[in-house]
Amino acid sequence: MATQETTWRRDRTGLGVWPHQGKVAITGWGHSPVDRRWDGVTMDTILGAYAILAVRRALDDAGVKPEEVDGLLCCPDNMAGFNVAGPAGQWGPFRPYFPPPYDSEDGISIVTNKWLLSQMPELSNVTYTADDVPAIGEGMGYAAQACAEGKYQVGVYVYTANNLEGRYRRGGDNAEDHARGARQWSTPWGAAGGQDALPLQGYCHKYGVEWDDMMAPVIINEHRNGLMKQESDLEGWSFYYQNGASGLTVEDYINSRPTFWPIKIWDCDRPINAVGAFVFTTAERARDMKQKPIYVMNHNQGNTARTRSSQITCDEQEVANAMAAQMAYEGSGWTPRDVDIFNPYDGYSWFLPFFLEAFGWHGVGYGEARDFFNGDISVEGPHPFCSGGGNLGNGRTRTSMYIDSIQQLRGTAGSRQVNVKAETAICAFAPFTSSAYLCLSNVPS
Amino acid sequence: MPKMIPVPDDLSKPFWDAVNERKLMVQSCNDCPTLQYPPRPRCQDCNSENLGWKETSGKGHISTFMVSTDTRLQRRVPDQPFNIALISLDDDPRINFYSNLPGVPVREVPVGAAVEVIFEEVAPGQLIHEWKLVE
Numbered sequence: 001m002a003t004q005e006t007t008w009r010r011d012r013t014g015l016g017v018w019p020h021q022g023k024v025a026i027t028g029w030g031h032s033p034v035d036r037r038w039d040g041v042t043m044d045t046i047l048g049a050y051a052i053l054a055v056r057r058a059l060d061d062a063g064v065k066p067e068e069v070d071g072l073l074c075c076p077d078n079m080a081g082f083n084v085a086g087p088a089g090q091w092g093p094f095r096p097y098f099p100p101p102y103d104s105e106d107g108i109s110i111v112t113n114k115w116l117l118s119q120m121p122e123l124s125n126v127t128y129t130a131d132d133v134p135a136i137g138e139g140m141g142y143a144a145q146a147c148a149e150g151k152y153q154v155g156v157y158v159y160t161a162n163n164l165e166g167r168y169r170r171g172g173d174n175a176e177d178h179a180r181g182a183r184q185w186s187t188p189w190g191a192a193g194g195q196d197a198l199p200l201q202g203y204c205h206k207y208g209v210e211w212d213d214m215m216a217p218v219i220i221n222e223h224r225n226g227l228m229k230q231e232s233d234l235e236g237w238s239f240y241y242q243n244g245a246s247g248l249t250v251e252d253y254i255n256s257r258p259t260f261w262p263i264k265i266w267d268c269d270r271p272i273n274a275v276g277a278f279v280f281t282t283a284e285r286a287r288d289m290k291q292k293p294i295y296v297m298n299h300n301q302g303n304t305a306r307t308r309s310s311q312i313t314c315d316e317q318e319v320a321n322a323m324a325a326q327m328a329y330e331g332s333g334w335t336p337r338d339v340d341i342f343n344p345y346d347g348y349s350w351f352l353p354f355f356l357e358a359f360g361w362h363g364v365g366y367g368e369a370r371d372f373f374n375g376d377i378s379v380e381g382p383h384p385f386c387s388g389g390g391n392l393g394n395g396r397t398r399t400s401m402y403i404d405s406i407q408q409l410r411g412t413a414g415s416r417q418v419n420v421k422a423e424t425a426i427c428a429f430a431p432f433t434s435s436a437y438l439c440l441s442n443v444p445s
Numbered sequence: 446m447p448k449m450i451p452v453p454d455d456l457s458k459p460f461w462d463a464v465n466e467r468k469l470m471v472q473s474c475n476d477c478p479t480l481q482y483p484p485r486p487r488c489q490d491c492n493s494e495n496l497g498w499k500e501t502s503g504k505g506h507i508s509t510f511m512v513s514t515d516t517r518l519q520r521r522v523p524d525q526p527f528n529i530a531l532i533s534l535d536d537d538p539r540i541n542f543y544s545n546l547p548g549v550p551v552r553e554v555p556v557g558a559a560v561e562v563i564f565e566e567v568a569p570g571q572l573i574h575e576w577k578l579v580e
Binding site for chain 2: 169170174175176177178179180181182183184185186187188189190191192193194195197198201202204205257258259260261262263308309310311313314
């Protein structure tokens with residue numbers, strides 16, 4: 001993996017309001033269908049084909065001609081398989097290659113700028129590409145920063161999410177008998193992923209709440225929101241919508257298979273195969289485009305964890321998430337009361353109480369998430385939390401938090417359009433203790 | 446219960462050597478009062494590289510727990526379901542350890558209970574630290 005340039009990153013407190021606030025806008029988005037997996041056979045549903053489709057849809061949404069695009073930012077990283085750090089990321093079965101352009105991993109489980117440009121000759125005026133574009137959480141900020149610094153005028157950020165045959169992270173280190181490096185302190189006791197939720201178990205003890213009682217209503221609401229799509233959303237940027245799901249019930253959730261008790265299968269986002277694309281332009285160019293511009297007001301990156309020992313605790317998680325919230329508020333110049341739409345990352349359910357309380361959205365304080373989730377958090381109500389349905393309600397696209405925020409601020413979310421004011425949004429792919437939040441507004445100041 | 450076998454490195458060898466002698470040690474900063482586990486090249490509080498080792502009381506308390514039912518670790522699949530508890534060390538509660546709490550029924554973990562360290566052989570000549578309820 002290429003070493004990322006780090007000077008662009010806003011990864012600590014004390015940086016003040018983003019100096020380019022309101023100077024960059026998101027003017028279009030596009031998405032492929034959301035499949036459970038690539039079937040290994042159908043070439044028009046492969047990740048590369050879906051990237052082409054998503055880019056074309058994004059440009060159409062923005063009303064931008066391909067030849068107007070001068071920047072392309074493909075994230076060559078993705079969630080599993082190729083490029084996952086360490087041999088534990090190795091995929092399952094052997095998979096053959098195909099005739100060009102699918103004669104390498106590029107186009108199958110990753111998509112690079114070089115590959116996409118070779119397959120989209122209509123992008124004839126791209127002069128800026130970056131090969132070290134991070135995943136969507138930090139990547140949206142990367143794209144905004146590059147535009148703000150004049151590296152391009154009209155650019156497309158492309159995020160690919162792959163899911164192929166087999167179960168990932170079952171190979172490599174995880175199939176070995178020995179525990180080396182940092183794993184010597186965790187894997188002998190079976191800690192290889194699921195124990196990440198120990199902070200929320202600690203939270204339940206600390207505040208005297210029951211996991212299912214707190215999590216069921218928010219997970220059900222996520223699924224409901226994920227299904228609330230409209231015809232113009234095409235396949236709905238949602239695995240569940242695309243496949244005609246009927247919605248999740250409390251009973252479904254409580255009785256579902258535990259993966260790492262009390263985590264159950266519905267606490268986890270479903271891995272999928274899909275691509276999302278977003279058009280970024282200067283605010284000046286955005287003025288005469290097809291859609292109402294959604295301005296970038298701040299972006300952050302980094303990780304705020306200060307874990308002292310083997311396992312981050314509830315208290316440490318709260319401190320880390322509070323610091324991430326502080327960075328977002330400082331960079332945007334906002335207070336919790338200024339945030340209309342809040343789409344934090346939910347690509348495990350247990351993040352949500354921490355993120356909600358850290359940001360103090362709608363006045364929620366520490367230990368109050370359970371009561372908040374059991375109130376009215378529907379999109380029709382006064383507290384439309386995670387109005388996009390997130391990863392839990394759409395699948396592990398990691399795009400829904402951004403798409404919903406854009407739609408809500410444009411006023412084009414259809415039946416999902418909130419009844420409260422929708423002028424500002426905070427959205428993220430910021431798992432665990434990441435601080436990769438993006439602040440958006442439909443007015444530039 | 447075939448647990449994964451730790452492979453000591455330069456930094457961790459003193460720790461695992463002590464475990465093999467049935468002692469639970471943590472790193473101790475010689476320039477400030479900090480104790481730390483897992484070991485690090487520097488003190489996380491004062492950044493000193495002047496670090497030693499200190500034997501602990503081997504006493505702790507159960508902070509919280511979960512139950513592994515779909516592990517990624519092939520070696521642990523046959524053991525499932527099993528508890529994964531978090532143990533805070535009485536000597537410095539900011540230090541925590543994982544434990545499977547041998548003998549404690551799955552999901553019947555008494556959060557807040559006192560525990561003490563025990564040692565379990567995971568390969569010939571290699572012990573790991575585990576924890577059991579104080580009776």
